[in-house]
Amino acid sequence: MATVKLWTDAEVAADARVQAVFDDIRTTRNSDFINNFWRALANQPDVLERTWANLKQVMFAPGALDPLTRELIYIAVSAINSCTYCIHSHTAGARAKGLTDQQHAELLGVIAMASQTNALANALQIPVDPEFPVS
Amino acid sequence: MATVKLWTDAEVAADARVQAVFDDIRTTRNSDFINNFWRALANQPDVLERTWANLKQVMFAPGALDPLTRELIYIAVSAINSCTYCIHSHTAGARAKGLTDQQHAELLGVIAMASQTNALANALQIPVDPEFPVS
Amino acid sequence: MATVKLWTDAEVAADARVQAVFDDIRTTRNSDFINNFWRALANQPDVLERTWANLKQVMFAPGALDPLTRELIYIAVSAINSCTYCIHSHTAGARAKGLTDQQHAELLGVIAMASQTNALANALQIPVDPEFPVS
Amino acid sequence: MATVKLWTDAEVAADARVQAVFDDIRTTRNSDFINNFWRALANQPDVLERTWANLKQVMFAPGALDPLTRELIYIAVSAINSCTYCIHSHTAGARAKGLTDQQHAELLGVIAMASQTNALANALQIPVDPEFPVS
Amino acid sequence: MATVKLWTDAEVAADARVQAVFDDIRTTRNSDFINNFWRALANQPDVLERTWANLKQVMFAPGALDPLTRELIYIAVSAINSCTYCIHSHTAGARAKGLTDQQHAELLGVIAMASQTNALANALQIPVDPEFPVS
């Protein structure tokens, strides 16, 4: 149940601006499958273009963090933000990039660990040690 | 400014249970420095023992994710939970494990990216594609 | 699936205190439709009365912010709090108050933008410029 | 206390890529003042460029929502994400765009109202009325 | 550092509406001390009156939960919402109502425990057992 319409391929085909983004998604990901996230953003072409341009740069450009590590970080953020859609899509994405059960277990371990120490440090308002900050 | 007392080494020395945890922290991390988080938890020996036992297992045991990757995930969770203390302590921890400026930049990129798509997916209540869930 | 019973109109009619609130909701909103939020709060008459009294004042009293702007702010808060119910009910509410597709797109743009800079400012623990605070 | 260095104007001047962004910020905002957020992002030129490009489009482009309304939504998101820096910078920004005390009071009213009904709707897991979703 | 002015007693005395709330706070809490929260809300008399009326009813009216239990719940919510001010004020409030070190330790234990299982249940998107919901 969404608050907006999810665009079908036929509806996308009738809008050149949206179609261009969908074409680039398919090419970049080397897959015909377009998930609901983009079909919902199609209602807001500005947001669609900006979000895809950002995502393409952040998740697909070569860099110092390998693609699977980026997905692990993405899952962690999505779990804490309680984003059902993003947890599902990026767990699937991580699996497609080779996530093993052992890696998944350790990811869950760190997410749970950080959540509990975050709660404790906040509940106790522990002052930052002067050794930590850079400036 | 904390809601509890931060224990000095002298106060720790007077409590065998707390001292045992502090000894293990120093041995495990191969460092004499004990940060404020543990000095605050010293007020609650049950919580101290449980939290350190968990952390030692999650962050120090050999596994499928290398120690720096675990710190990156930890920072991501802490940033979303808005835990000032944990952001500082685990960014320092990541630096000690070799975090480069380029890796830090990409970590920030993924955290920012996930935050914005989380907000969009939640605001639009996009339904999970049937291709994603496992069960 | 709720953790409490949702009251039917017949059940409401048997409880004068709940009925009085439902009557005022119908009169104030000039509509016969009562959504599930109020049918769930009917189990807690104190909470029901207090919440409706607050909402009536905050959302319906004349003021310096027009009703649609108030709904935009409401949607933004609900998206960040990951409240499925409130995102749906207030997006519907905003539409009923004339929300255009263009306004919706810009709302989403700001929500996504703020989410990403919030994450960055928190992850970097950027100190507040002395020019900003009032006291 | 930040986890990264805050760049001075002299340091910015030595980096053409960062200087170009700072120049555009000054021109776009018609002000010489550059706040700490950008001085911190200067460490990550990719993130700096992407974030500023997004912000310029979202907050400065003409559109259906006036600049002050966009700032109100920005403050609301930042308050819920508990981003100290962003709350301060965007409250200052809203004041610069003419925020009155009465508007501020009503903004706070809606933020507080939404927060309480979000908590109630989540705590009760109230099902979305079938009248609300679009698809 | 606040985004608004904190009212002094002299400023309060010059505003009958604010003074009436401050008088009731002093009487209800049987103390002359007025903390900064109310001195900040004094800028928004509508919000001040509504918030105090709600708080008086929720935290001071006789009921099925004793005053200390209500404070424990308040601290838990405030820790998860990362509200520095509220964590401090309600931990002080709980101490004034007799919070023992052992109770504080157990409160922290439950907050940390819930945070970690929340993160796990969200990260795994575990479906609700049909035995749990009421309707």
Place this chain on the structure above:
Amino acid sequence: MATVKLWTDAEVAADARVQAVFDDIRTTRNSDFINNFWRALANQPDVLERTWANLKQVMFAPGALDPLTRELIYIAVSAINSCTYCIHSHTAGARAKGLTDQQHAELLGVIAMASQTNALANALQIPVDPEFPVS
């Protein structure tokens, strides 16, 4: 819809390590029913063992907070973290421990109250009174 498989009793029986935890859950809770949370964690035996060991200590050991109070705190944390699963399981748990409708109503009242003052204190960045912190 989960991101992992939910283990059946037959699958559990084939894994001695998981079976041992399930046996202890059944004994400790004096019930044959094992809810989906544990059936999902069975995929990660380390996380399963650690989480159950923690939960058993935090929620079942005798202490200064009675079992129902611990459940109330658990529900409050889960509501703010927007954890659908945990809200349902711990509301059911609280009912099994004797939660009355009146207690539930007051719990909801405190959760809503804290949420609104958290939002206000954060939005106004109210400075902590020097009377509050311990160290």
